[in-house]
Amino acid sequence: MDFGLSAELLARFQFAFTISFHFIFPAFSIGTASYIAVLNALWLWTRDETYLRLFEYWKTIFAVTFGMGVVSGIVMSYQFGTNWSVFSDRAGAVIGPLMAYEVLTAFFLEAGFLGVALFGRRRVGDGLHMVAVAAVAIGTLISATWITSANSWMHTPAGFSIDADGRFIPEDWWQIIFNPSFPYRMTHTILAAFLTTAFAVGAVGAWHLLKDRSSRPARIMFSMAMWMAALVTPVQIFVGDMHGLNTLEYQPAKIAAMEGHWETHKDGAPLILFGIPNERSESTDYAIEIPKLGSFILKHDWNAEIKGLKEWPVGDRPPMLIPFYAFRIMVGIGFAMLGLGLWSLWARWRGRLYDSPMLHRAALVMGPSGFVAVLAGWFTTEVGRQPFTVYGLMRTSESISPVPAAAVGASLTAFVIVYFIVFGAGVYYLFRLMAQAPVTTDSHELDRAPMRAAGITPGPAQSDHDPSSGKEG
Template identity: 40%
Template sequence: MNDSDWVLVIARTQFALTMGMHITLAALTLGLAPFLVWFEARWLWGKQQVARDALHFWLNIFSLTVAIGAASGVVMEFQFGTHWARFSHQVGGVIGPLMFYEVLVAFFLESALTGVMLFGFNKIRPGIHFAVTCLVAVGALLSAFWILAANSWMQTPVGFTRNENGVFLAESWRSILLSPSFPWRFSHMVVGSLIAVAVLMMGVAAWRLRHFKGESASRLMLNSALTLLLFAVPLQIVLGDLHGENTRDYQPAKLAAMEGSWRPPAQGEGEPLRLFALPDQQAQRNHLEVSLPALGSLYLRHNLTGHIKSLSEFPAEAIPPVLPVFFAFRLMVGLGLIILLTTLTANLQRWRGRLAASGQLMRWMVWLSPAGFIALLSGWVVTEVGRQPWTVYNMLRTAESVSPLSFGATLAIFVAVLLIYVLAFALGLHYLLRRIKGELPSGQPVVIELKTPH
């Protein structure tokens, strides 16, 4: 590869790194904010000290996440000017206003009100504080709205024209905001964030209940997380299916890469469900494929004989990298099924009054803590890598979007960003683990003995 090829690889790697870390933080704030509202409501209207302890336990974690997330978001968006200047020049008329509103919401609503929520707990009236907490949750949702509207437009671009220089001009902001993939991408991300946080909270609560026997705040956390998961995980399966149908209609090459489908099945046969394979992009075939005949058509076309477009129907230069998309999709789905089975098992034990005595299940929930975020990041690998080789799907190639930087400058920026992000996230993770293992903010752990019914 020449220097320009290496610049593209480094620029893409840096954006993937910063985006992945930022999405993790954004999902944590988006999914945790409704829990803060729930705990504070339980404390205000139920006068439950246990709810106040749960609220304070997660409030400092939430605030730290917002602070690091805001900083990481600035670095991420600066890349549009440093590494992706050609993209910004051509698409700035559409993406610029959407990113501006996202930054406006993130800094002036979410971040500012988080400070009030954190430091104003005993300084403003409880009702006003609760209103601030609700506004923070709304701010997190609005921030996700703007960023996902921008991303969805890049995936399924509509409502624009291009001038003689190839610059994108907004023609219908309503169409841009409600691009064909936006409703499913937005709802899938919101519910995915709730699931990721609920799985994390479930694991944290399980760990604390094993080390602080019967701690009432942790029991409330665990019950709240398990109740939400019971509804959110089945909903996410439905949303994922609808999102998949949208991908089939608007980004068929991405869906073919997800399925590892190089050629259409024989006439009269359905799409196989490929459980495992090693996609070989150069040979355009799969090695070591393990599949179940026709079952792929069941979730792809909702019958046993329907087909999707195969990768052989697209030009070689328009096919995304198949191997990472193929495996990321299976990792996401596999973790989702594991979370579903764990949710059903834990809720069943809870209803029987045996959850506190289920040592192996409680240990398993601790180990499962990061699974929701891993599944969420896997989904974003499918979304972003599956869109390649385009930044604006079928309109602007990634290779045509990168800035004309030198190899040395690109590498120096990458190393600096990598060091800063690793340091920031290492310190944040260290604080998170200390918080999880420490006492409740109100003082000594509040303990209520849990007895298994005879």
């Protein structure tokens, strides 16, 4: 079952498909882990029961998301051996330790404290429970650090030598880990995760406000999310600009593809707002552009020279279509996020934050925007890296395992079927959880809310000191 495609192209489709599913879960769980840590800290500080209810509400959502992220992540690692064994052989001495450090320093931290964070408050006390919740949140950030470092090294390799067999040999781990694009990519990724969570939380809060404007948990969710949107989105736009300048320095061909430039502009490049890239004629048809603004954004000089894609041999050029459109989707969503954040500030200033159905509907529509933006950004940077796995040094065509296209096609088909069934059910369950309002005050009922969301009717709860239980709770 090769669909008439090469093994390389099918393997790339498979990796793109599985990592797209995987990426949305860490993008949400990283932000959610920090969010529940903040909620728990607010509960300890204020002893306001609403924060405790929100913590219990979102910790269940986090647990489901974290579990799906772990399962989908395991699949990713297997592909390095099945489909990309040549890449693993040649770059494994660099990539392998970075992935191992992620397991040793981050995953073990998350796994070790996750059970305490989810179920251990009554057993260890509020203080140690807060430590466990914070450890899980920190673990997600450490995990993102190592994975982003490995990915960044593939874009801007540093700190290595190449032996006679073409293998990458580590020479300076400081340069490998903190390679030239890492600080920008890391910051951009973490902020994207926080915004993804913020807009999801904001959508849930908006949903419940539309049903009951007096709901205090919904008000707190919505208010916290809109603060994040208003304050973090401008920072993310600035960081994205810095990341773009770094990309221009180290991967100028990718920038040419993102911007839609085929020809070199020696006296200032226009900003192409929209167009249709035509790789046959090597032109961007029906371009809507603003003169010289592209040079000003990329080099902060109206007349700066910007190279076009024709400056590179055809075999070294990234495909333009996906980076061109994905980049515009990401940027467009970013400015829509900024607009919603500013709208919320205006409503807050007027005292109408919780009494503005149009704002709430807009926030509900924007709920999935973070997920779409992170996927668009991922497609932009990864497709823009082609035709290389290690930029400028190792081609994707040289990285593929010697497997027949039919075998890759069969596994791709299996992945598509299984992923849509398993993760489709998981996402449906998450929506069921989010649809339930966090209004229960009894702690036993809070623990049983996920069962009710799944349509299971739990039996009567025993109290902590129920004599019939035969022991203290």
